[in-house]
Amino acid sequence: MKVYIDKDACIGCGVCEGLCPEVFRMTDDGKAEVIVSETEASCAQDAADSCPVQAIKVE
16 A cells, blocks of 8 residues: 655644554654555554544555
């Protein structure tokens, strides 16, 4: 799966990092970033489903 974050939409809530720290991390600017852009980790989809502003896309 490919994982993307819309940095403009991200509100920095941290749910993605909490659910899937092997794919996401929070940056110094308070936004999430993808640290592994291609993964088979099911938690990436869980993070996308849990994002309150739908900033994460998994394809």
